[in-house]
Every structure is written in structure tokens, then in C-alpha cells.
Amino acid sequence: MANVVVIGTQWGDEGKGKVVDLLTEKADCVVRFQGGNNAGHTLVVEGTQYIFHLIPSGILHPGKVCMIGNGVVLDPGVLLQEMDRLNGLGRSVTPDNLVISRYTHIIMPYHRALDLARENAKGHGKIGTTGRGIGPCYEDKVCRSGIRLHDLFDEQALRSKLERNLKEKNFLLEHFFGASPLEVDAVAEEYLAYGRRLAPFADNVSERLQQSVRENRHIHFEGAQGTHLDIDHGTYPYVTSSNTVAGNACCGSGIGPTRIHAVLGVVKAYTTRVGGGPFPTELEDETGERIRAVGGEFGSTTGRPRRCGWLDMVVVNSAVRLNGLAGLIITKLDVLTGIPKLKICVSYRCGTRSLDMVPPELEALEKCEPVCREFDGWEEDLRGIRRYQDLPLNTRRYLEAVEELSGVPIGIVSVGPAREETILLKDPFQ
Numbered sequence: 001m002a003n004v005v006v007i008g009t010q011w012g013d014e015g016k017g018k019v020v021d022l023l024t025e026k027a028d029c030v031v032r033f034q035g036g037n038n039a040g041h042t043l044v045v046e047g048t049q050y051i052f053h054l055i056p057s058g059i060l061h062p063g064k065v066c067m068i069g070n071g072v073v074l075d076p077g078v079l080l081q082e083m084d085r086l087n088g089l090g091r092s093v094t095p096d097n098l099v100i101s102r103y104t105h106i107i108m109p110y111h112r113a114l115d116l117a118r119e120n121a122k123g124h125g126k127i128g129t130t131g132r133g134i135g136p137c138y139e140d141k142v143c144r145s146g147i148r149l150h151d152l153f154d155e156q157a158l159r160s161k162l163e164r165n166l167k168e169k170n171f172l173l174e175h176f177f178g179a180s181p182l183e184v185d186a187v188a189e190e191y192l193a194y195g196r197r198l199a200p201f202a203d204n205v206s207e208r209l210q211q212s213v214r215e216n217r218h219i220h221f222e223g224a225q226g227t228h229l230d231i232d233h234g235t236y237p238y239v240t241s242s243n244t245v246a247g248n249a250c251c252g253s254g255i256g257p258t259r260i261h262a263v264l265g266v267v268k269a270y271t272t273r274v275g276g277g278p279f280p281t282e283l284e285d286e287t288g289e290r291i292r293a294v295g296g297e298f299g300s301t302t303g304r305p306r307r308c309g310w311l312d313m314v315v316v317n318s319a320v321r322l323n324g325l326a327g328l329i330i331t332k333l334d335v336l337t338g339i340p341k342l343k344i345c346v347s348y349r350c351g352t353r354s355l356d357m358v359p360p361e362l363e364a365l366e367k368c369e370p371v372c373r374e375f376d377g378w379e380e381d382l383r384g385i386r387r388y389q390d391l392p393l394n395t396r397r398y399l400e401a402v403e404e405l406s407g408v409p410i411g412i413v414s415v416g417p418a419r420e421e422t423i424l425l426k427d428p429f430q
């Protein structure tokens with residue numbers, strides 16, 4: 001039995017969705033443990049593209065159980081749309097293959113309104129959030145005024161919480177941000193209807209996971225966002241509002257750390273970032289534009305162009321430390337084909353200091369200059385390659401440098417968006 005956590009090592013969009021879909025064949029359960037519909041995980045299966053924001057990326061495999069843990073913030077309208085779309089495609093989502101924690105916090109309309117109003121008010125220094133209400137929902141969780149899934153099944157409880165919350169939120173929306181207030185009745189009606197539809201899916205995920213452990217099932221934890229968007233360890237304040245590191249797989253689902261056997265980090269063969277914040281290896285030139293165009297680097301949630309840059313091993317190595325990575329999964333290697341000279345950042349120069357880890361202070365990171373090693377590129381199309389030894393020599397040199405610089409073995413190399421466009425070196429469940 002092996003329970004494995006898969007997380008992003010950079011600033012998100014590393015290709016976690018594809019990897020989780022691929023590995024689900026070997027798993028019995030797939031669990032989301034943090035984040036919400038700020039995530040956009042894209043899979044390409046049998047020629048069809050699917051984008052999941054909330055449903056775990058294992059859902060396309062029949063006979064597997066997908067779970068949404070207590071650490072997720074759930075927008076029920078978005079989840080139901082996602083379920084309806086899948087049902088329409090003949091991929092049915094039922095209580096047999098989707099379980100949602102009763103203790104998952106619910107994203108309410110005032111969370112979305114506050115997220116947008118706050119971002120608009122910021123002007124310069126915007127975080128560039130996805131506007132999905134993620135931050136405000138986590139704020140209410142921490143300040144103990146959140147509404148959880150089970151509250152949607154109890155009209156009286158929901159109304160009394162809504163009345164209390166809306167008094168404060170409407171004051172802020174109207175008098176601080178100049179936005180429109182919300183009405184208790186309309187919100188209550190909408191969310192009670194969501195509750196009726198979601199009730200059959202609600203359960204205690206922690207207990208379900210304990211049962212899976214007893215039955216020696218393989219559990220797979222699907223991270224959202226990336227290590228450097230972590231609220232504690234990321235490039236604060238340009239981060240999301242949850243802990244994205246592997247340790248949160250336990251808190252966000254209700255399983256003990258002794259039950260986790262391995263943590264795998266997904267590394268895009270270059271770096272991208274959406275939204276504001278420092279990005280030492282960013283390429284604001286033709287090469288950056290080429291990577292964006294070839295890699296299709298446009299947000300799957302908001303459609304925004306992603307900022308692109310060279311692979312940054314300072315970023316990856318900080319993720320190795322923060323997540324205790326046992327293996328790396330390299331994605332989008334095919335996108336680098338045809339670039340004559342490639343660079344990998346191996347350290348930062350910060351004034352007179354040389355750094356090999358991302359400095360936690362924004363002010364220090366903003367002053368960092370990347371120190372890069374140059375590699376010869378390759379011309380060959382990689383998408384048809386299925387064996388490591390068939391990769392061009394220069395491609396293997398690039399990968400070997402990643403292993404050498406991180407000290408972590410590469411288990412999987414992805415050479416295209418489709419499930420089968422993959423080179424498997426080591427089965428993470430073995």
C-alpha cells in the first residue's frame with residue numbers, strides 16, 4: 001500500500017491534473033485537500049480536454065473514489081456545474097465516486113464580492129487573485145464565522161449564520177467598497193437548493209480515509225496551486241490563502257502524517273506564474289513569448305496569459321525542502337523543443353550574497369538576480385517518445401542536470417498533454 005501526495009513545486013499550473021489522472025490508474029482514492037476553484041487542472045483523455053476546478057482529477061477513471069476534504073473551500077454552484085458537465089459527457093458523478101467532507105467551508109457570494117472589491121481597491125500592488133472568493137472564505141474559516149457544507153442542510157442554522165455574517169459583510173461592501181449589498185433571503189434560498197443537491201455526497205472524509213487505510217487501499221492526494229503560492233512558505237503576500245505544501249494533505253483531509261508514504265513534486269520544465277509577485281527568471285522577451293505560445297500558457301481558470309521564464313532550481317530546491325520530496329515529475333519538456341540555448345537558474349545573487357534557497361522576505365527576493373547555467377537545446381519533437389533512452393542526448397543532459405541540482409530522482413517525464421504522452425521511469429506506488 002502506498003499513499004502518495006502530489007504537489008506543485010513552482011507557482012501552480014505545473015501539470016498536476018495530468019499527472020494525477022495518470023497515476024489514478026494505480027490508486028483507489030483521489031483526495032483534494034486545499035484550495036478551491038482558483039485551481040484549474042487540465043487533462044486530455046482520449047482526445048477530449050477536461051478542466052477541473054474542484055472535482056479531483058481522478059474522476060475519469062471508473063471505480064475510483066474521489067474526495068473533497070475539509071481543507072478545500074467549496075463554491076457549490078461551480079461544483080454542480082462541473083458535475084453536470086461531466087454527467088452530460090457520459091462521465092457520471094454519483095455518491096459512489098464523489099464524497100465531499102461535511103466540514104468543507106463554503107464560498108458565499110459575499111466572499112466573491114469582497115475578493116473582487118478588495119482587488120479593485122488595491123490598484124498598484126494587486127495580488128492578481130482569481131476573484132473566486134478564496135481569500136475571504138479562508139478568512140471567515142479562521143475567524144470562526146464560516147459556513148460549512150453541513151450548514152446548507154439546516155435552514156435555521158444557515159439563516160442565522162447568514163444574518164450575522166451579512167450584517168458585517170454588507171456594511172463593508174456598501175460603506176467601505178461602494179459595492180452592492182446582498183439579501184439574506186435570496187442567498188439562503190440559493191444555498192439551501194445547493195444543499196439539497198449536494199446532501200447525498202456529504203460524508204466524513206476523515207473516517208472514509210481511515211476505512212481506506214484499513215482496507216489497504218492506495219490513496220492519492222492532489223495538491224492545488226504550487227509551493228511558492230503557500231500562505232506561509234510562498235512569496236507572501238503574492239500567494240493564495242491556503243497551505244499548498246504536502247504537510248497540509250493531512251490537515252486538509254483528516255489523515256495522520258504516519259499514513260503518508262511519499263511526496264512527489266511536479267516540476268514544469270520551465271517556470272510560469274499568473275498574477276503579481278516576484279519572478280527572478282521571468283523572460284520578458286521573444287523566448288518568453290515563444291514558450292507562452294507553444295506551451296499554451298494561458299490560465300485555465302481566468303484565461304490570463306501566464307508569465308513565463310527559465311527553470312529555476314532555487315524555486316524547485318526550496319520545494320524539495322518544504323515538501324520532503326521523494327521524486328520529481330517533469331512536465332512540458334516538449335515545449336522547449338527548438339530553443340537553441342536553454343538556461344537553468346542554479347542560484348541567486350542578492351547584493352554580495354549568493355543564495356541557494358528562495359529568501360522568505362519579499363524585499364530580498366525582489367533584489368535577487370538569477371545565476372544561470374546554459375545548456376544546448378534540441379530540435380527533435382519529443383511527443384512520440386515513450387522511453388527515456390530514446391530522448392535526444394541534450395534533453396537527457398537537461399534532465400540529468402535537474403536531478404543533480406536537486407538531488408531527487410525523476411520518476412516521470414511528461415512530453416505532451418495527453419495521458420499517454422508520458423515516460424514512466426518509476427512507479428510511485430511501488
Ligand code: GDP
Nearest residue numbers: 013014015016017040041042332414415416417
Ligand atoms: P495544473 O494546474 O498543475 O493541473 O496545470 P494546468 O492544467 O493549469 O496547466 C498545465 C497545462 O499544460 C494544461 O493545459 C495541460 O493539458 C498541459 N500539459 C500538461 N502536461 C503537458 C506536457 O507534458 N506537454 C504539453 N505540451 N502540455 C502539457
Ligand code: IMO
Nearest residue numbers: 012013038039040128129130224225240274275
Ligand atoms: P492550479 O491548481 C496558478 C494565484 C493567482 C494569484 C494568487 C492568489 O491550477 O495550479 P487566489 O484566487 O488564490 O486568492 O489568488 O494565486 N493562483 C494560481 N496560480 N495556478 C493556480 O492553481 C492558482 N490558484 C491561485 O493567480 O496570483
Ligand code: MG
Nearest residue numbers: 013039040041
Ligand atoms: Mg492550473
